[in-house]
Amino acid sequence: MKHLLGLKDVEAAEIREILDTAVSMKKLLRQNVKKLPQLQSKSVITLFYENSTRTRVSFELAAKYMSAATVNVSASTSSVQKGETLIDTGRTLDAMKTDVVIMRHPMAGAPKLLSENVRASVINAGDGMNEHPTQALLDMFTLYEKFGTLKGLTVAIVGDVMHSRVAKSNVFGLTKMGSEVRLFSPSTLALPEIGRLGAKVMNSRADAIRDADAVMGLRIQLERQKGGLFPSLSEYNRFFGVNEEDLKGAKPGALVMHPGPVNRGVEMSGAVIDSAQSVINEQVLNGVAVRMAILFLLTRN
Ligand code: CP
Numbered sequence: 001m002k003h004l005l006g007l008k009d010v011e012a013a014e015i016r017e018i019l020d021t022a023v024s025m026k027k028l029l030r031q032n033v034k035k036l037p038q039l040q041s042k043s044v045i046t047l048f049y050e051n052s053t054r055t056r057v058s059f060e061l062a063a064k065y066m067s068a069a070t071v072n073v074s075a076s077t078s079s080v081q082k083g084e085t086l087i088d089t090g091r092t093l094d095a096m097k098t099d100v101v102i103m104r105h106p107m108a109g110a111p112k113l114l115s116e117n118v119r120a121s122v123i124n125a126g127d128g129m130n131e132h133p134t135q136a137l138l139d140m141f142t143l144y145e146k147f148g149t150l151k152g153l154t155v156a157i158v159g160d161v162m163h164s165r166v167a168k169s170n171v172f173g174l175t176k177m178g179s180e181v182r183l184f185s186p187s188t189l190a191l192p193e194i195g196r197l198g199a200k201v202m203n204s205r206a207d208a209i210r211d212a213d214a215v216m217g218l219r220i221q222l223e224r225q226k227g228g229l230f231p232s233l234s235e236y237n238r239f240f241g242v243n244e245e246d247l248k249g250a251k252p253g254a255l256v257m258h259p260g261p262v263n264r265g266v267e268m269s270g271a272v273i274d275s276a277q278s279v280i281n282e283q284v285l286n287g288v289a290v291r292m293a294i295l296f297l298l299t300r301n
Helices: 012-030 054-065 085-094 112-114 131-147 166-178 194-199 205-209 233-240 280-299
Strands: 044-046 068-074 100-105 121-127 154-158 180-186 214-217 255-257
Touching: 012 085, 012 131, 012 154, 012 166, 012 280, 044 054, 044 085, 054 068, 054 100, 054 121, 054 131, 054 280, 085 100, 100 112, 100 280, 112 121, 121 131, 121 280, 131 166, 131 255, 154 166, 154 205, 166 180, 166 194, 166 205, 180 205
Parallel strands: 044 068, 044 100, 100 121, 154 180, 154 214, 214 255
Antiparallel strands: none
16 A cells, blocks of 8 residues: 555555554554654655644654654645635645645545555555445554454444544444444434445444444534534433433443544543543544554555
């Protein structure tokens, strides 16, 4: 692989290689090793046209921990504001002998377009409602670490499926690795076609969560909605949010996951988010290990 644009076209063996490499990276992080030589002669640029905390910071830390030169470019403070096109911005960064460009963009397909016009490797850090492959890989790593395998696991994903690039990448990745993915969302936020990708579209939250090994909440993406898809946030929480009672339907000790940022008390109750079963903060740490693995694997050749 030269680029990582989505999990749709990534093989199970490649996912396994990323997860196994992330195991080694996590060991180093646990030992507080934060200066490794792997990217010593490489430069990594994050190019974000949308806000981010977890993805941008963890990529920057991952690159720095492996000794890369790093630069962050935010669309709001770059020459994009003066009318420069995506391709011209990409070519400008490429001309500086950049090795990796990590891009987030509100339009589906923008990282692919960039990859076709630059020499650098391109990593998709989230493109519109399409994919967020590195988030799904860190989600899979979190499950792999806890259960030792992804084969035979049942993962319930509950929330705004229609607008979620995290849900789509997880469906592609988890089903390739042998997990069952169940999806539940309000009908106005559903994506029935996702059933054709191998996920099970469920009719109720209880059915989705029943005997699941993990329950993943999805953020309500108000910024991508035109409005009117549900009456109010409190009503959404009442009818569709995951609460402690719902969690009792899952397997004992089932993991509580969320890609973040969380709308506390909307898609999940505070008690669920802060429960002993919650691995939401572990997911954040795993994000650094997985992104170190991805940067290492994409640049080693
Ligand atoms: N999960 C995720 O993509 O979070 P950020 O928007 O903070 O990067």
